[in-house]
Amino acid sequence: MQTAMLLAYLLAIDDGETTFALGRRLASQIVIVLVYLAPSIIAQRYQHPRQPAILMLNMALGWTIVGWVAALIWALNGRRQE
Incomplete structure (x- = not known):
């Protein structure tokens, strides 16, 4: 109703x-x-070898600023050099 x-x-x-x-x-x-979800999107875009771990970190601790920044730095550090 x-x-x-x-x-x-x-x-x-x-x-x-x-x-x-x-x-x-x-x-x-x-x-x-x-x-x-930016760290996870970046990790997926650049085919980071630890992409599932970055996604888990982003989902578990991304709500904290420290966890989000850590996931972002990790995603950006693993970019493959072309």
Whole structure:
């Protein structure tokens, strides 16, 4: 019942300002996730030999600044030289 009422409320709100705010919020959340996963994305992009370990470190301790920076440094240090 509550779900139906929430859906009816959301459908009733059809002004551009609310839609823009929701879109902006979704876009900002996507950016936050991409920044959070940046060390893992970099490790995958450069085919780091320890990519699974970097992903595990990023997921386990990436929420701390120290863990995220450590994963980023590790991902950047293992880049293959071309």
